[in-house]
Amino acid sequence: MIEKNDVLMTRPSWIEVDLKAINYNAQLIMRHAGANRLIAVVKANAYGHGAVAVTKSLYDIGVRDFAVATIDEGIVLRKHLPKNNVNIILLGVQDVSHVRLMLTHRLSPAVGELEWLQEAEQLIDDGEILDIQLAVDTGMGRMGAHSETAVQAMYDKILSSTKLNLSGIFTHFATADDENQNYYDEQIDNFYKWVQSANIPKSYWHLANSGSALWHYHQINTDTIRVGSVLYGYNPGAPDLPMPIITKNVLSLKSRIGAVHKLQVGESLSYGATYTAQYSQWVATLPIGYADGYLRRMTGMKVLVGGQEEHVIGRITMDQLVITLDRQYPVGTIVTLIGRDGDKEITLENFADYAHTIPHEILTSFGQRLSRIYK
CATH class of the missing domain: 2.40.37.10 (Lyase, Ornithine Decarboxylase; Chain A, domain 1)
Structure with a gap:
């Protein structure tokens, strides 16, 4: 942590981060959404707040799951957090050639293509297991299995492999923080139809981003929520949607x-x-x-x-x-x-x-x- 005196000795422009406010916001959104588990999104240096300090603070209140975008971000967190009881998810698309790095640092990649799983399996040694986050593209259009058939094929592949383990399944909502309810409903319908058809247990699901946890918690399963912006105390739906809870500025x-x-x-x-x-x-x-x-x-x-x-x-x-x-x-x-x-x-x-x-x-x-x- 940087003390104020260090700032004054160098360049007197700085950012102050209230870690207690982040912890408060984390506990508040869990209560609001009725969640039992929080995946804290700390990509992009915890949205500019400082990933190491933020994750350590959240770890102190019991958070054990963190999501980043890149392998490098995941490696940094792994170096600073306990190794045995912390899960680090890679939300962005990853090159399959880096599977060895993911194994070494126990990073769980989001995967949306059967071919990726097939190639990864060839790079994993016997006795090693790579945790997989199955990404489902219900309408964001960026990455993920894009049909009921694709979800089923990927799930079957993971179940049949001795080198792959399902650690979660998720989708990302494109309109959770705006007023396009119809599109949001379509995404929910797609996820439930495809995932339930494959008989993937709810214990693996994490659907709710900040917008869903704030405004749609009554529509979807929120036992596990995966949030970023609300942790940092601001309204992801501003200026169109008022906040239903009063977070603390960070x-x-x-x-x-x-x-x-x-x-x-x-x-x-x-x-x-x-x-x-x-x-x-x-x-x-x-x-x-x-x-x-x-x-x-x-x-x-x-x-x-x-x-x-x-x-x-x-x-x-x-x-x-x-x-x-x-x-x-x-x-x-x-x-x-x-x-x-x-x-x-x-x-x-x-x-x-x-x-x-x-x-x-x-x-x-x-x-x-x-x-x-x-x-």
């Missing part, structure tokens, strides 16, 4: 004023001289820019200084940006770009909405130059 983005000066009438700043002062005003430079994930299109976005709203002005550059000030502040003053300062707050959803994107993209755009501080 992430704050902060910086410190690096320079202050008074901009005179008629003076401009930053590339393109797109901002020109109409009156004499104080401005400050912050050591954060689009290389850190503070997107170039965020010019005009509000920030919080001393509990007051100010705004980003001029073009955001690779390493720096400029904000307005209502008065002269000392160099080193903390500026909140996402989070709470006094009675005012800039939420992740506010930030994403201004950027015309979703919170997922914002979080995973924050670069490694931003140190993570864990509360």
Whole structure:
């Protein structure tokens, strides 16, 4: 974990992560969905929060199942977590030639093709067993067995093999967090029809992503849920769907004023001289820019200084940006770009909405130059 003093000694822009809030959100969504088991999605460095710290924190409250996208992500987790009682699922498509790596690090790949299983079996030595997550494509269109026949064939192959073991079966819903109920219902119908036809026990199922666990828990089996965004405290259905539960905010983005000066009438700043002062005003430079994930299109976005709203002005550059000030502040003053300062707050959803994107993209755009501080 990184202490605040380390940040101040290097580059004074950082992300604060509230691990207790993540644990709270995990327990809250399990109660809400009526789940007995949680698969925590910690891919993309736990959505930018720091996969190792997040998984260790969730492990402390009893979570034993984690999902990532890549083999490299899985290897990192395996190195930092107990080896005997933690399951690590690979959600993304994996090259079958890497089966030896999956075996070595006990990673369970999502597989949606019979041919993959057949090739993998040839690469597994006698006495070795590879855990398989059977992926079912009910309508996402990315990967997975795409028919009743395909599901049956893959399940039969796993059952008949001494080198393959079924550890789970899942699908991923395309419209769980929006208002397209008809498409969602079609996906549910496909999954139940195909999987029940193959007589695959419910103990292997994990259907509910964050959207399903939040808004559709009454429609599907939620004994096991597989969630990401809700762990990190934001609404995956924003702005269309209100949250049915009150999660705790997890992430704050902060910086410190690096320079202050008074901009005179008629003076401009930053590339393109797109901002020109109409009156004499104080401005400050912050050591954060689009290389850190503070997107170039965020010019005009509000920030919080001393509990007051100010705004980003001029073009955001690779390493720096400029904000307005209502008065002269000392160099080193903390500026909140996402989070709470006094009675005012800039939420992740506010930030994403201004950027015309979703919170997922914002979080995973924050670069490694931003140190993570864990509360």
